[in-house]
Amino acid sequence: MLIRKYPSVLIFLGILAAFTIAVTLMSQAYGTGAIPTSMVKTLGKTLCLALAALAMDLVWGYAGILSLGHMAFFALGGYMIGMWLMYARTGEIVAATLANAPIPPTPMELQQGITSQIFGVVGSSDLPLTWAFAGSLPMQLLLVLAVPGLFALVFGWLAFRSRVNGVYLSILTQAMTLALALWLFQNDSGFRGNNGLSGLQNIPGLGHVPQATLSVWFLWASALALGLAYLLASWLVAGKFGSVIRAIRDDEARVRFLGYSVEGYKLVIFTLTAMICAIAGALYYPQAGIINPAELAPIASIYLAVWVAIGGRGRLYGAVIGAVFVSLLSSWFTGGRAPDLNLGPFSVQWVNWWQVLLGLAFVCVTLFAPRGLSSVIDAITGLRHPNRRGQDLGPDLGALREQEAEA
């Protein structure tokens, strides 16, 4: 049913599977070694970013809520899994050290050793209350979903209830992100201040597995998560729920007058996408190895919107294409691998000028190609936007423009 309605789902899953198998066969752990481990990690991280972009597309492209705070949920997910990774890993190290002592350590001493290892850097020797479950993997996995989910639920309820929308909502979500980042930056908030959590690439209990193998495992996990989330998102937008949130995007007042609980729908999509972002973050940061409050900077969330816009909002594959394209291009340019552009007396070094190019390219996409990179796919498949004589799909601020709509 879903496949018949959206044949692109099969194509997407096929491409994703082919990509994952290809990378595996070229990795150092399971194949020829053509792709170095660091590149495998970059690709795995890119899949996680694509997952976050998918969530952003659901909330912005389909529900019309321009949230500038979804990277905060991404980072929160990373923090939640990072707490377990750091606690358990430090526990292994401390236990190994204390095993040399003549008397075996009590559980209390073990915990004190871990605490002073983790929090010595911020001058604290007590385990904060927020770390109460840090020793248990199932609890922290639950928190990966629960903390960002509850956070989004409360924030969304407050915001949607008082009918904050449009630009106000964007600014408010940005403020929320900034507040969270500033709070995490404090040493006494219990998350190691601006040191953040580090050493996350070492998975407790898997010390014997080399990083080359681990990176491929994480690539598989990221690809699986992206594939499942894509299926879920396609199913959501294909059904009645999808129709309602699209209608809310284009004309909220009319949906409300038709008797739908607009706030409820918005709240569901906001919380759900926050949780998808959290999963993406929980898969991303073990590959990145370190997380600190700078990851929550408001600008990161705006970049997420930029990826979706460049890929083409309102199409699920557009978000994925945009995130993959821009983040890979970005790491290529900023990695110093791009050749300098020689303009006679002036030579453009891309490390310095890439941001300028990105910014201007983004302005051009918004102005001239609202469908972004998806317009390429539309051109191939022969899709054309409907002729509405310059009218947008609805009166609301988040409504799709004429050129963005699908015929």
Added chain:
Amino acid sequence: MRRIVFCLLLLIAGPASAQDLGAVLEVSRDQIAKPSRQTIGPVIDEIAASGAGAVTFLEAWGDRRLGLTAEGRFAIVDGEATIDAVTGARITEEVDLLRPNSGVRGLIAAALVPAQLADPDPVRRQAALDALGRDATPGHLPALRQALQDPDPGLAARKARLERLLTIRFDPDPAARVTAIDSFDGDDGTDVQAALSPLLATSRVAAASLPETANIAARLSPGSDDLSPDAAYRLLVDAGLARARLTEADQKSALAAHIEGDQVAGVPVADLADPAARDRAYAALAQAGTLAPAATAEEVEAALKAHVFADIYAEASPEVTDAARAALNDMAFRKRVQQGADLTLDALSLASIYFLAAIGLAITFGVMGVINMAHGEFIMMGAYTGYVVQTLVPGKTVSLIVALPAAFAVTFLAGVVLYLLVIRHLAKRPLETLLATFGVSIALQQMAKNIFGTQARPLTAPDWLGGAISWGEVVSISTIRVAILVLALLFLGLFLFITRRTRLGLNMRAVTQNPGMAASMGINPDRVAMMTFGLGSGIAGIAGVAIGLFAKVTSELGSDYIVQSFMTVVVGGVGNIWGTLAGAALIGGLQKGIEVLNPANTLAAQTWMILFIIVFIQFRPRGIFPTRGRFVEG
């Protein structure tokens, strides 16, 4: 004359058994040659009391002009001449100069005070008063009282004040001390504080019962906030009233010392990961007499019950401590009030900065419903324009006068160009505009980085803006912040003038209220929007110069203020200058106010402020002064 007065003083104040200088020096030659601050005091007092020649001797000693000859006679080096300290005869042989350290020299200086207080030279009297203010002993009080008369009224006042301060510290009569304390009512001088604070010094004691005469500051019960049971028991242990408790670390090391094979007193080592097993092993060892038994929980409980704990003043008289505490409390209250005034100034200054940064944003948001994410970069452009002008134009004042209009012109143009190229094509699409201007913002920021480098560029204020205006010790504000406040007020006035008295303002208001109707009345909304956008951007440029004057100019300058500017606009309400003003005042005041509650942590202040704003938006979704009218989209 000086000597005579000194001798008189000694007759009154000094000890009766004054000895001859020569005899004193003879007895304590070694101590004088190698003095230590702890033990030299009595010797100096004896010398001071020894009559003729003592002052000269002490002055020379303190100035490091005193020496010892090979045969042990003291000699004073005075320029070219060297004379014997006791006899005054000339000495020709080699002299080994003594070098007392600063602590000893302080004691010498204190001993010289009585003589110097009565010196005919006002400069010397002043120096003596300074020395007395720093380092006084009980013996100085009568000396000072004798020398209260002074021909110089300023010095006489100082002497009187010092006499009251020394009375507080040294007078044997509590009533006199209380009178002296009361006489300082309303006086916040640090010297008064220094005299009063030591009176309230307490020591924490634990005893079976407190002595009747003790001046108790507070009785403490173990387990209260001020005294934890652990701390109370430690007091008892320190006082030798109870047996020490066994700490976990001690227990562990004691057990480790008694490992036999793989057992400790019959308990397997592997089991010792359990605290109960450790207690068992230790108890077994204690029973066998190998280890000293530690205090049990019951013993601790009983010991805590059997003793009383209190903070006791070192000062014996309760009247004096009460008066001192009252005086210090008054002082603290007055200081609080002053700090409050200072804080209000700070908040006002911060609010004026936010107002300047936000006013341009508010104008464009009000007229077009457009959030310009590049607004922060316009602020940065203004600051960099100021920097460039300053490198080209000599003279700080002139360059500042040139920089303000230059920054306005540059950012006005930039705003108009941004409007024509981007914003006009995204009419009625505020969210797309937000993102597109964000693209402009990252491009501009990176371009500034490429052109000016990542390090901070200085934008120096002219000297007449360099100082600070202060009232009293606590309340002060830097001149530059006053200038920014004035600038903010100027722009408030300018903006009111433009909107109320000019054609452009009329058109702006018309377009804000109803663009369609305005257009049908012959107003070109596009043109009005362009001018408005230019105006808003131009003000951002001027704000940039103002901010650059006290903050370093970097490419991130604008983004530091942009979120606060958004908050100001959102809280204030759209399209209303008074709303922006109220928003800026609220945010600036709030941020400073929260900082007071937790002064060490400005990050926390910002976090709480943002949370407050999120809650505030719940109740006033359209800001403090919402725009009203049929055509306001909502």
